[in-house]
Amino acid sequence: MKITIETPMPGEEDEIIIKMAELNDEVLKLVRRLKDGVSKDTMALYADESIQMVPTREILYFDATDNRVFAYTRGNCYETRKKLFEIEELLSDSSFLRISKNAIVNIRAIDHLSPEFNGRFIASLRNGEDIIISRGYVPELKKKLGIGK
Amino acid sequence: MKTFFTDLLKWFVIINTAIMLVVWISIFRYDTIWVEIIPQIFCASLATSLVTTIVFSINPKKPMGVPVRILLGVGHYIVLCAIIMGLGSLFNWFELSLSGALTVAGSVAAVYFITALISYLLSKNEADEMTNALKNFNED
Numbered sequence: 001m002k003i004t005i006e007t008p009m010p011g012e013e014d015e016i017i018i019k020m021a022e023l024n025d026e027v028l029k030l031v032r033r034l035k036d037g038v039s040k041d042t043m044a045l046y047a048d049e050s051i052q053m054v055p056t057r058e059i060l061y062f063d064a065t066d067n068r069v070f071a072y073t074r075g076n077c078y079e080t081r082k083k084l085f086e087i088e089e090l091l092s093d094s095s096f097l098r099i100s101k102n103a104i105v106n107i108r109a110i111d112h113l114s115p116e117f118n119g120r121f122i123a124s125l126r127n128g129e130d131i132i133i134s135r136g137y138v139p140e141l142k143k144k145l146g147i148g149k
Numbered sequence: 150m151k152t153f154f155t156d157l158l159k160w161f162v163i164i165n166t167a168i169m170l171v172v173w174i175s176i177f178r179y180d181t182i183w184v185e186i187i188p189q190i191f192c193a194s195l196a197t198s199l200v201t202t203i204v205f206s207i208n209p210k211k212p213m214g215v216p217v218r219i220l221l222g223v224g225h226y227i228v229l230c231a232i233i234m235g236l237g238s239l240f241n242w243f244e245l246s247l248s249g250a251l252t253v254a255g256s257v258a259a260v261y262f263i264t265a266l267i268s269y270l271l272s273k274n275e276a277d278e279m280t281n282a283l284k285n286f287n288e289d
Contacts, residue, residue: 114273115275116212142282145283
């Protein structure tokens with residue numbers, strides 16, 4: 001595939017043109033990421049009335065509450081307009097992992113794990129917060145950590 | 150629903166083992182053991198494991214605080230005592246007296262402790278294994 005990058009003329013708007021006979025899944029995913037302002041490296045998040053591009057490595061976890069999805073960093077809480085399943089899909093090949101019906105965690109933000117009753121675990125994050133890992137998501141976590149079947 | 154029945158089976162096996170252990174220790178006092186006690190133990194195990202499965206199926210969004218955990222544990226223990234006292238009086242396991250009730254409370258506490266310890270140790274090993282794997286993951 002040929003990739004051409006041109007510098008726009010002064011005053012001209014930035015533009016991405018994709019010329020393909022047939023759009024495959026990878027390119028569609030890429031288009032969606034570009035449109036949504038989401039990539040492996042940064043994510044467009046809302047704080048008060050402003051939109052900020054936040055590096056994804058700074059996000060500790062995403063939490064869905066009352067049909068709203070929030071992203072937590074060490075010092076801030078942002079809102080995202082994306083659904084949790086969309087974030088899960090977008091960050092599927094990164095260090096983020098779904099750990100319950102309402103949360104996605106950055107594995108690199110977990111300091112240690114401890115047992116909660118009935119097969120659940122508590123993930124203690126590096127910022128001191130604790131979040132629950134539901135039992136149904138433990139096999140996937142183990143797999144990601146290289147100890148699962 | 151499948152998870153519920155898997156949990157029920159798991160708790161049944163653990164609780165039944167613990168009750169058997171307590172009964173095994175208790176029967177040293179007697180010269181004979183009655184055959185009916187086996188299905189009676191199964192019945193008690195089923196009733197208590199059902200309650201335990203329901204209690205542990207509570208799925209909070211955030212980890213529970215220590216006071217809430219203690220309250221839940223005490224409530225669970227009281228319900229288990231009530232079940233065993235009810236079934237115990239039905240099966241003539243003990244005399245309906247203060248000393249009989251105290252024996253039941255002590256036996257339930259022993260089963261509760263053994264069960265909680267087994268469950269905790271199993272989960273602790275798993276948590277430690279994942280924490281170690283996490284350290285390796287972060288080093289990569």
